[in-house]
Amino acid sequence: xxxVTKPVTRETEATVRSRGQRRPIIVTLRHGxxxxxxxxxxxxxxxxxxxxxxxxxAVEAHIQAEKRAKRExxxxxKHPGG
Numbered sequence: 001x002x003x004v005t006k007p008v009t010r011e012t013e014a015t016v017r018s019r020g021q022r023r024p025i026i027v028t029l030r031h032g033x034x035x036x037x038x039x040x041x042x043x044x045x046x047x048x049x050x051x052x053x054x055x056x057x058a059v060e061a062h063i064q065a066e067k068r069a070k071r072e073x074x075x076x077x078k079h080p081g082g
Contacts, residue, residue, distance in 0.1 A: 004033035016040060 008029045015022040018040050028037040028046075036054060039046045 004029050011041065018043070 010027055012025045012027055014025045016025060017023075023040040023042060026039050026041055028039075029035070030037055030048070034051050035048050036051055037046045037048045
């Protein structure tokens with residue numbers, strides 16, 4: 001795996017509406033790969049998140065989705081057809 005030694009910036013396919021237009025989200029990996037920075041194309045305002053926080057949020061979202069699926073499966077078994 002290649003280590004990040006300088007900022008790496010990429011334009012994503014994801015878009016967000018801003019001032020009436022849809023603009024792509026630009027993502028930058030900064031500070032040796034420990035920070036994710038987001039901004040809209042043609043905008044200067046940046047929003048940053050630590051990578052470790054992003055990882056744990058993804059893990060938490062996965063756990064919650066599994067719990068929700070189990071709950072729904074149990075509810076279907078308990079009340080079939082309804």
